[in-house]
Amino acid sequence: MKDATNRGQEWFVLVYKLPSEPSRYRASVWRKLKTAGAIYLQSGVAALPADPGAERVMRGISQEIRESEGVACLLRGDAVVDEVGLSEAFDQARDAEYSEVIERCRAFHAELGKERGEENFTFAELEENEEDLAKLEAWFGKIRARDRFGAPLLQEAEQALVSCREDLEVFAASVYEATSHESANH
Structure with missing residues (x-):
């Protein structure tokens, strides 16, 4: 509280x-x-x-x-009266938005996992996922800009995005490795 x-x-x-x-x-x-x-x-x-x-x-x-x-x-x-309640309502509104970001981050990880399972290590897939992450980060930036008090889920949402960025870097390394193996075999 x-x-x-x-x-x-x-x-x-x-x-x-x-x-x-x-x-x-x-x-x-x-x-x-x-x-x-x-x-x-x-x-x-x-x-x-x-x-x-x-x-x-x-x-x-x-x-x-x-x-x-x-x-x-x-x-x-x-x-x-109830200034704390007003601030809490404002934080709850931001937390609802941060929850959506966190959920989208889970979906982002699931998408990368699916692509790994299918061994779909292409530059087109990498670019698509980079665009998806950029949109997610831009959306988070808009929420963060209107979060005046630092809602409780702010740090969790920030960490979820860091995790997405790290996962994308690992996926990118797999794409680079797969494409270098393809060009070595041709």
């Missing part, structure tokens, strides 16, 4: 209402809030730890809501 280390943390709280149609406005706002790392306190109420980047995002989303014939009220301040 979190202690009071985030005491005094200011938050942006966006309270908004959008027309039900067209639904693309609600989807756009939801996507932007999710990308920023905001958590929903309830329908139409989202919170994000305050910093200059968060302010730009929340002001932009507020403007988009108003341009979409909605109503938006953006508040900034301290949590008066």
